[in-house]
Amino acid sequence: MTKRSQVVMASALLVVGISFFVINIAGGASLSAASVGQAGIDLTKYFLWGGVGLLVISALLYLRASAE
Numbered sequence: 001m002t003k004r005s006q007v008v009m010a011s012a013l014l015v016v017g018i019s020f021f022v023i024n025i026a027g028g029a030s031l032s033a034a035s036v037g038q039a040g041i042d043l044t045k046y047f048l049w050g051g052v053g054l055l056v057i058s059a060l061l062y063l064r065a066s067a068e
Helices: 003-030 044-067
Strands: none
Touching: 003 044
């Protein structure tokens, strides 16, 4: 990966990660899938941990790009 593509990828992941946090905050506990609502699967924890993972990957890409 070139330095420019790392920064672009990190920026895109940063935007998606922050949007997952906003979805989690705005939706609260009401983000359950309609078809699996009876099974008790809550999507908020997936959005939260997905957002955390994307932010970590974004930070690592920024660090890698700045180290080169």
